[in-house]
Amino acid sequence: MAKRATTGESKRLTDVELELMTILWRLGEGAVSDVIGELPPQRELAYTSVSTILRILETKGVLAARKEGRGHIYVPLLGKSEYEARAVKDVVDRVFQGVPVAMVRQLLDNVELSATDLREVRKLLDRPKGRK
Amino acid sequence: MNLASALSAYTALNVAVVVAVLGLLAVESLRRHASALKLLGFHYWIAGGLAVTALVAAVLPAPQLFEPSASIWSAQEFAGFSPPALEPVSGYMSFGAGATNLDAGSVSRAWIATVLMLLAAGSFRLSRDALALRRIRRQSHCIRRHGRVRIWLNDTVRTPFSYWIPGSAHVVLPSYLLERGDHLRMVLAHELQHHRQRDTVWLYFFRALGWLCALNPFAHLWKRRLGRMQEFACDEALITRRGWSADVYARCLLDVAAREREAAPGFRLSTPLIRFGDPLVLTRRIEMMMQPKRLTFIKPLQMSIVAALLALMTLAAYAAGGWVQDRRVTREQAEAMAERVSANSGFTVVVNDEVLHELNRYAGTPEGREFMRASLQRFEGYRSEVVASLAKHGVPAELAAVPLVESGYQNLDASHNRLSSAGIWQFIPNTALAFGLRVDGQVDDRLDAERLTDAAGRMLRADHLRFTDWQLALMAFNMGAHGLQKAIDTTGSRDPWTLIRAGHEGDRGYLARVHAAVLIAANPGSVAP
Known part of the structure; x- marks a missing residue:
């Protein structure tokens, strides 16, 4: 019970999370800057916000991260x-x-x-x- | 600490809270545009003072009604005083279990039940909150850790809030704030300001106070006012010190409050933690933000207001000490007590409202009983001499109870009294001189209990010769024969109680106190622990 809540197995995604996941599903994988590049131009979402959201998705078990250079490349675990x-x-x-x-x-x-x-x-x- | 003194302390605490809240309200309304940060400081100073006073009062022994005596004239007969000795003689002093009236037993049962209920309600709410908080924590993601501060993001929470647990400060932010970087920064600064102001720490004090004084509306009023003041102070700090635009900041507040309204019911903490956009105080907060520069208090003024209010609280709490009467002496019981006195005496004890009131102050409160027990024990050391001396002057033996009221049978020197009265009978210097005692730099005859008792016997005898009534003689003993004569001439009455009710008396309630002491001296069981 306690485990389920944190691993993301039953977790619903918030609106922004879904928005970012949709981009990553389309890209296959990507860094924070790749995701921001795919956002519509009028969408004001700061770099730090996107990075935080992706990190949260990682702790939720929805994404996996792989270190590359100075940043991370995020890969969807959840199809x-x-x-x-x-x-x-x-x-x-x-x-x-x-x-x-x-x-x-x-x-x-x-x-x-x-x-x-x-x-x-x-x-x-x-x-x-x-x-x- | 027995139940009655605990109850007494509890009453005192509640009275202090009432005075504190009234005082704080007065400060707030006298200085309408005062800086919220300063006003919050007042709240915390007073709360701190209350906490310290309560702790000190709990640790220190109860204050004595009289200073301990410097020297006791005849200490050899101390032993062998057993207060309940009179009880078996007749059944009327049924103070213990099974008494007919509002006795200690049923009072304590009612109070124990109340305390248990409070305890149950308090622990229920506490555990419910702890569970809710744990649930929120489990669904949150720590996004930043800086020293002891931890910042969490949560998808389900709609309103940002903060809490403190020893060793770490926490801020929980709803994740939708990530979409508005500017709002996120403002909300975070606001919440951190709460931690900086120690609001999250004081929360525990006020929760404890609210629980402890659950039946006191002033405690809840205080909690509510403080909650608002904390928000006002935060807003003010961010706008005045950081130079934020009140306009932008207010918009952020409104946005968060609007999000809160969308919140699914059932996921809230029962008592507000320190929360950001509480819709209840929103309008007032925005009004406050739009006001021009707020007035402050200079430090000395602030400190003297705090000191005055704390002194007032202590005084009120101290005055409330005698309110709790855990045993009530009824009129019937008092009359039965009186029968034991009057049977073989020239002094008739009256039982009226005044006497009953004083009797209950001595026999009905734990402090009064303790004082009387100690006094009666000292009286044993003097008894034979005092009774013999009074008899020599034809004064009823019952009036040996007068020093119980005067000094508690403590041989006090002149330094204990602002009128410089001294001795067990508390003669002022002039009276002592008039009755042939020597009072000067070298010798104070008043501290010789034998000589002073002889003088008191003569004085009472003289007053009785003049007024031909022992009650009037007692009044004259306290207020002076001249004063009493004037009172009689003014009112045209020689009834002592008529005179007293018309406001002619020396020390307030003196005659009634003497009556109560006479009753207690004849029934020491009435002040048994």
């Missing part, structure tokens, strides 16, 4: 789809009281889906069982 899966499960648990159908209904009712999207969904549903 994008792994995080997405966890986030969806979390939403189902917290918002839909663990009833996935309720979420799907909301999704279909309230989110605009194109014909292609719906075809994709059907294909996923028809997939053989035993696989995710």
